[in-house]
Amino acid sequence: MTSIKLEFDEKNADILIWNGKVVMSRTEEPYFKAIFSRLKYLKPNSVLEIGFGLGISAGLIQKYMAPRLHDIYEIERSIYIDLERFVGEHPSVRPHLGDWKRCSITQQYDFIFFDPFHYSVEGELDGDLSHEEWSTVRAENAERMKALLSERGVLCHPHFGDGEVPDLPGFTTTIVERLKVSPIRMADETYCEDAAVIFHQPITD
Template sequence: MTNTSLTFDVKTADRLIWQGQVVMSRSEAPYFWELFDRVAQVVRPARVLEIGFGLGISADLIQRRLQPAEHHIVEIDTGIYADLVRFAGNYRGVLAYLGDWRSVPLAAPFDLVFYDPFDYTGEPDDAVREAGLLRRLVGKEGALCHPHFGNGPPRVLPGFRTVVLERFTVPEIDMADGTNCRHAAAVLCYPEN
């Protein structure tokens, strides 16, 4: 899939719902604030790649908390991409890309990759292939950051060393499956040598 034009059940400034699943909701904002507060204490990236724009919550916080010189953002849905283009017009150094992050030509490596895509295909993940692509994007010196909801172990990607910076509680977050979550963590993944 290179890009798509989806019909959302709900697409407002506060919620994205597709086929009954919460893609993103404004309820995630306190989590992202905490996440980027912790990440900013560890990394000061000049070049950031963000995979998935959604409501723009993380993009706004990356701009405010991390202040990268370059902020590349890839979005697969044409309607959300239009929102991304408007966002990019308000910030210096933001570059918008339409398409699937796996096939968009990107000038890697990046100092930080924020990985928060939503799978609209329903196909099973190929974790090894995905991790290989992400390793290319972070190079030898970069870091990968992905959201972690719940108090269980974070997702482990082959070829990365996962570090939980901190676990914390947040106001209830609406999850894709319709449940709510109050536990989260700030996670960074570093390429293994």
């Protein structure tokens, strides 16, 4: 189970910046609110969330979906401490420290929210990969997550921009809504005002 301890350029309740890149900022909150308010009808009993960050999505999942079980995996140790504080106020949440890909996860979930930041630390994690390498990583992640979903489970992740929503191997893709959002501060310090609420469901044989 691999975890990492990083020195952030800036870390507070509104922004995480590491190595000159925005990991997450509070500017994402209105968009995330749109995601979970529109998908609350799914009423998942169990949720897996990959990446805690500022806890924005975790709080909104609790508010709109109120799952009986909410597992959250976080790889960075100081952010994990923030997650432990969050757990104190949300008893359905179980915190997990480590790289979800290297952890033994036996639970199946009705809903997965996938929003990790791809740190690159001495070759340990995904960093600046080529398009082909990213495609391979994406396919491998999809295969892992498909195995973690219940029979009618749903996989969701953010989609920034107004471009095409890529298909995910082994899944169908549903675009619930495209929307204009207040400017979101991106990793490269550009701002995005277009986003989409999307989800994927496993293709069954």
